[in-house]
Amino acid sequence: MQQRRIIFKHIDEPGYTNDLACYQRNGGYDVLRKAVARPPAELIDEVKKSGVRGRGGAGFPAGVKWNLVDRKSGKPIYLVVNADESEPGTFKDRYIIHQDPHQLIEGTMIACFANNVKQAYIYIRGEMPEGARILERAIAEARAANLVGPNILGTGYSCEIYVHRGAGAYICGEETGLIESLEGKRANPRIKPPYFPAVLGLYQCPTIVNNVETICHVKHIIDMGGEAFAKIGTPNNTGTRIYCVSGHVQRPGYYEFECGKITLGQLLNDVCGGPRPGRAFKAVIPGGSSSKILRFGETFTLKNKDGSTRTLAVEDIPMDFDTLAACGTMGGSGGVIVMDDTVNMVEALANINAFYAHESCGQCTPCREGSLWMKRITARMVHGAARAEDAALLKSVADQIPGRTICAMGEACAWPTQSYVEKFPEDFGNYYETKKTPRGADCVPLI
Amino acid sequence: MNLKPETLKQIDEVITHYAAKRSATLPLLHLIQEDIGHIPDEAIEWVAAKLELEPINVYEVVTFYPMFKRKPVGRRHIKVCRTLSCALMGSYKVCDTFKKEFGVELDEVTPDGEVTIEFVECLASCGTAPVVMINETLHENVDEQKAVDLANEIKKESGVRSQESEAKP
Ligand SMILES: Cc1cc2nc3c(=O)[nH]c(=O)nc-3n(C[C@H](O)[C@H](O)[C@H](O)COP(=O)(O)O)c2cc1C
Ligand code: SF4
Ligand code: FES
Numbered sequence: 235m236q237q238r239r240i241i242f243k244h245i246d247e248p249g250y251t252n253d254l255a256c257y258q259r260n261g262g263y264d265v266l267r268k269a270v271a272r273p274p275a276e277l278i279d280e281v282k283k284s285g286v287r288g289r290g291g292a293g294f295p296a297g298v299k300w301n302l303v304d305r306k307s308g309k310p311i312y313l314v315v316n317a318d319e320s321e322p323g324t325f326k327d328r329y330i331i332h333q334d335p336h337q338l339i340e341g342t343m344i345a346c347f348a349n350n351v352k353q354a355y356i357y358i359r360g361e362m363p364e365g366a367r368i369l370e371r372a373i374a375e376a377r378a379a380n381l382v383g384p385n386i387l388g389t390g391y392s393c394e395i396y397v398h399r400g401a402g403a404y405i406c407g408e409e410t411g412l413i414e415s416l417e418g419k420r421a422n423p424r425i426k427p428p429y430f431p432a433v434l435g436l437y438q439c440p441t442i443v444n445n446v447e448t449i450c451h452v453k454h455i456i457d458m459g460g461e462a463f464a465k466i467g468t469p470n471n472t473g474t475r476i477y478c479v480s481g482h483v484q485r486p487g488y489y490e491f492e493c494g495k496i497t498l499g500q501l502l503n504d505v506c507g508g509p510r511p512g513r514a515f516k517a518v519i520p521g522g523s524s525s526k527i528l529r530f531g532e533t534f535t536l537k538n539k540d541g542s543t544r545t546l547a548v549e550d551i552p553m554d555f556d557t558l559a560a561c562g563t564m565g566g567s568g569g570v571i572v573m574d575d576t577v578n579m580v581e582a583l584a585n586i587n588a589f590y591a592h593e594s595c596g597q598c599t600p601c602r603e604g605s606l607w608m609k610r611i612t613a614r615m616v617h618g619a620a621r622a623e624d625a626a627l628l629k630s631v632a633d634q635i636p637g638r639t640i641c642a643m644g645e646a647c648a649w650p651t652q653s654y655v656e657k658f659p660e661d662f663g664n665y666y667e668t669k670k671t672p673r674g675a676d677c678v679p680l681i
Numbered sequence: 682m683n684l685k686p687e688t689l690k691q692i693d694e695v696i697t698h699y700a701a702k703r704s705a706t707l708p709l710l711h712l713i714q715e716d717i718g719h720i721p722d723e724a725i726e727w728v729a730a731k732l733e734l735e736p737i738n739v740y741e742v743v744t745f746y747p748m749f750k751r752k753p754v755g756r757r758h759i760k761v762c763r764t765l766s767c768a769l770m771g772s773y774k775v776c777d778t779f780k781k782e783f784g785v786e787l788d789e790v791t792p793d794g795e796v797t798i799e800f801v802e803c804l805a806s807c808g809t810a811p812v813v814m815i816n817e818t819l820h821e822n823v824d825e826q827k828a829v830d831l832a833n834e835i836k837k838e839s840g841v842r843s844q845e846s847e848a849k850p
Contacts, residue, residue, distance in 0.1 A: 359805065361801075398704075680769065
C-alpha cells in the first residue's frame with residue numbers, strides 16, 4: 235500500500251529542517267502569495283468545493299463551518315487553531331508542529347485572509363513546551379519576512395498569530411472549553427445553543443476553531459483547487475488522512491493515505507505488519523479512545539445506495555468517516571489503538587475509564603458522576619471485587635449520560651463502556667465468576 | 682514576589698497579546714512556575730493584581746489545570762504516561778521502576794528535592810509508547826531497562842545514592 239503524503243510530505247525527510255529558509259526552498263509561502271491576490275470569498279468557495287471535513291474529531295465540513303461565521307455583527311472574527319491534541323491515541327499534530335511548523339502558519343494565514351481574521355491563536359497543549367517554542371520562533375521568522383503581522387506582502391492586510399499554551403487538561407480540546415481557557419478561565423465548555431463559536435466565541439465574537447491538520451489541508455486546497463482536492467479520497471470523505479496507529483502491531487506509527495482508500499485490515503496488516511509474533515488481534519479503537527470499539531470477528535451489514543446490502547468484516551471497513559459511522563463507531567481523530575489477545579477488555583476499559591473520570595470538567599452531573607462510577611466499577615472488577623450485577627450496572631450508568639450533558643464529552647466517556655460491555659460479554663462475565671483477574675502470565679497491567 | 686527581570690519582561694509582553702487582560706492568566710502562571718518552580722499563594726495574588734482580577738479567579742484556574750503545582754516538585758519532574766497505548770506497551774511497570782529506583786510514591790518529592798514522579802494522561806506520542814517526559818524532554822519507547830538507565834543518569838547527575846533497598850513493595 236502506497237502512502238499519499240501531502241500533509242506529511244516532509245516529515246522525517248533527511249535534511250529537512252523546521253526553519254523558514256528550508257520551508258521556502260521547498261516552495262513555502264508561494265500559496266499564501268497567490269492567495270492574497272484573490273478575493274477572500276473565492277478562497278472560502280474553494281474550501282467548500284473541496285469538501286474537506288474537520289480532522290479534530292467531529293468530521294464537520296470546514297467550508298460549511300466557515301459559512302456559518304457571523305460576518306454582519308461588526309465584531310472582529312477570530313481564528314483559533316486547535317493544537318490541543320489530547321484525544322488518547324492521536325499523535326499527528328505533534329509532528330507537524332515540531333517538524334514543519336511553517337506549513338501550519340501558512341495554512342493559518344490563508345484561512346485568516348479568507349475569513350478576514352486579524353487575530354489568530356494557536357492553542358497548543360501544555361505538555362508540548364518544545365512545540366510551543368518552535369511555533370513561536372517560526373512565527374517570529376515569518377513576521378520578519380512580512381508573511382505575518384502588519385501589511386503582509388504589501389497587501390494592506392494585517393494579521394497576528396500568537397501561541398497560547400494549555401496546562402494539562404483534556405477538556406481544553408473541546409472547542410468551547412478551549413475558548414474559555416483562552417479567556418483565562420477554567421476550561422468549562424459552553425452550552426450550544428447559544429454559544430456556537432461561529433457566532434458567540436472568543437470574547438463573544440465570531441470564532442473559527444479548526445484542528446491543526448484541517449488548517450494544513452487548507453493550504454493544499456488553495457494550492458490545487460477545491461475540485462482537484464475533492465478528487466482525492468472518496469466522495470464525501472475527501473483528501474488524505476493521517477492515521478495514527480498505536481498498541482499491539484508490529485509497526486506502530488503515522489501513515490497518510492487517501493481517505494477511505496485503505497481498509498482497516500490493510501492498514502493493520504499490510505502497513506503496520508500485523509499482530510506481534512504468535513498473537514492475534516482482538517479489538518481495535520478506530521478513531522481515538524472515545525470511539526466505540528470494534529471486535530475482530532464481528533460483521534456489519536450495510537445498505538448500498540441501490541438498496542442492496544453488503545456485509546463487512548472489521549478488516550474490510552474502509553477508513554473513512556461515513557463507513558465507520560455506519561458501523562456504529564467513528565473516524566474521529568484518526569487515532570487507531572490496537573489490542574491483541576493478551577488483553578482483557580475489563581482492564582482496557584478500566585484504563586480508559588480512569589482517563590475520563592480524571593478529565594471530566596465536572597459541570598454536568600451525568601458526566602462527572604457517571605465517569606467516576608464507571609471508573610470505580612471497572613476498578614473494583616479488576617481488583618477482585620466484582621459483583622454479579624456489574625456488567626449491567628456499567629451499561630445502565632453509561633446509557634444515562636449521552637444527550638444529557640453540555641458537551642460531547644458525555645458521549646465520549648459513555649461510548650467505551652457501552653461498546654466494551656456489549657461486545658465482550660465473556661470478559662465482563664468472567665470477572666464475577668472467578669472473582670479474580672483472569673490475567674495471563676504474559677499480560678501487562680493496564681490499571 | 683521575587684521574579685527575574687526576564688520573567689517580568691515576558692509577562693508585560695504576553696499581556697499585549699490579548700484583547701482582555703484576563704486571557705493572560707495561563708501564560709502568566711506558566712512564566713511564574715518556570716521561574717520559581719510552583720504557584721504559591723503570593724503568586725496567585727500577584728497575578729490577580731497584575732490582571733485586575735480577584736484572587737479567586739486565579740485560584741480556580743490554578744486548581745483546575747494539572748500542570749500548575751501548588752507546592753514545589755523535584756528538580757527532575759518525571760512524567761510517565763498512563764493512558765491506554767502506553768499501558769498496553771508496559772507503562773505501569775515503567776512507572777513502578779521509577780518509583781523503586783528513587784524510593785518514592787507518586788507525586789512525592791525525594792528528600793533531597795531532586796525527583797518527583799507523576800503518572801500523567803496521554804502525551805500525544807502513543808506511536809512510540811511507552812513515553813516519559815523528564816522536565817521538558819520527551820523520551821520514547823521507554824521499557825523497564827531504559828527506565829533504569831534514565832534513573833541512573835539522574836542519580837549520577839544529582840549525586841543521589843540508590844535507594845533501591847528502602848523501596849516500598
Ligand atoms: C472531549 C473533546 C475533546 C476534544 N479534543 C480535541 C483535540 O484535542 N483536538 C482537536 O482538534 N479537536 C478536539 N475536539 C474537537 C473540537 O471540539 C472541535 O470540533 C475541533 O477542534 C474542530 O476542528 P475541525 O473541524 O477542524 O476538526 C474535542 C472534542 C471533544 C468533545
Ligand atoms: S459533559 Fe463533562 S466535560 Fe462536558 S461540560 Fe459536562 S461535565 Fe464538563
Ligand atoms: S497513551 Fe501514552 S502518549 Fe498517548
